[in-house]
Amino acid sequence: MKIYAAHGVKDFIVCCGYKGHLIKKFFEDLRMRGSSVTFDLATSEVTYLDPPCEDWRVTLADTGADTMTGGRLARIRHLLGNEPFFMTYGDGVGDIDLTALLKFHNDHGKSATVTAVQPVGRFGAMYLEDQDPRVHTFNEKPENGGTWISGGFFVLDPSVLNLIEGDEIMWERGPMDELAKQGELMAYRHHGFWHPMDTLRDKTVLNEMWASRSAEWKVW
Numbered sequence: 001m002k003i004y005a006a007h008g009v010k011d012f013i014v015c016c017g018y019k020g021h022l023i024k025k026f027f028e029d030l031r032m033r034g035s036s037v038t039f040d041l042a043t044s045e046v047t048y049l050d051p052p053c054e055d056w057r058v059t060l061a062d063t064g065a066d067t068m069t070g071g072r073l074a075r076i077r078h079l080l081g082n083e084p085f086f087m088t089y090g091d092g093v094g095d096i097d098l099t100a101l102l103k104f105h106n107d108h109g110k111s112a113t114v115t116a117v118q119p120v121g122r123f124g125a126m127y128l129e130d131q132d133p134r135v136h137t138f139n140e141k142p143e144n145g146g147t148w149i150s151g152g153f154f155v156l157d158p159s160v161l162n163l164i165e166g167d168e169i170m171w172e173r174g175p176m177d178e179l180a181k182q183g184e185l186m187a188y189r190h191h192g193f194w195h196p197m198d199t200l201r202d203k204t205v206l207n208e209m210w211a212s213r214s215a216e217w218k219v220w
Contacts, residue, residue: 001056006220007098009086010056013079015063015072024060064167070175071167080158087154093206093217094194096153104188105155111184112160114176117151117194148187151194160184193217 001012016023035050059079063072073087084105086098096115105113150172163175179185193216196202209215 002220003093003096003217004086004098005054005056009098010054012056013059013061013076015076016060017063017067017072018065020060020062027058027060067167068170070164070169070171070173073171074161074164074169075167077158077161080161082158084155084157087156089152091198092152092194092196093215094151094153094190095192095216095219096151096190096194097192098153101153101188102155105186108186110186111157111182112176112179113155113186113188115151115153116148116187116189118148118191119194119196148189151190153190 004010004012014023031048031052034053035048037049038047039045040047061076061079063075067075069089084102086102094115094117101113101115160175160179163178164171169175176185195206195217197206206215210218
């Protein structure tokens with residue numbers, strides 16, 4: 001959210017599902033945790049002595065415990081306007097230029113834009129020739145074989161929600177496939193830093209980057 005806010009995006013909708021009450025509790029207590037406060041026990045008045053930590057507007061929308069990614073988008077249609085909107089899963093970080101991403105989307109005029117990334121490989125890569133046991137080249141952290149994958153940062157026109165027919169629809173499958181077939185899905189190539197947050201290993205790596213002040217996704 002801080003990455004988006006750094007680009008002027010400060011109105012958020014969080015699609016809550018399993019344990020969504022914990023997300024609500026986090027935002028409910030956010031200012032209390034980060035501010036000095038005065039409690040007037042006679043009047044029950046609470047006065048915060050510090051300014052708000054963020055100037056964001058955050059809507060926490062209940063979208064069902066078992067709803068799939070596409071279904072969650074469909075459930076918040078009434079909260080969206082008629083303009084293109086950003087969408088992300090929240091399980092990856094990067095120094096993506098979101099301002100340039102939005103401009104790219106508006107310029108090409110299609111319905112959807114996905115950010116394409118090339119993650120660094122997790123294993124050393126060796127180049128071997130047939131029947132030759134010699135290692136000709138070795139790369140400790142190669143790019144992902146030149147393959148581009150979805151980085152999970154999208155810009156979407158509201159019209160794409162018409163492709164979602166129910167809670168069981170996964171955004172990554174039917175809707176994205178259909179948009180690609182229609183020629184309505186464009187890729188914004190991001191050549192900078194990107195890292196997923198999928199596993200315990202990812203958590204450890206990202207926490208180490210943050211602790212060592214080498215978090216390249218910290219653009220604020």
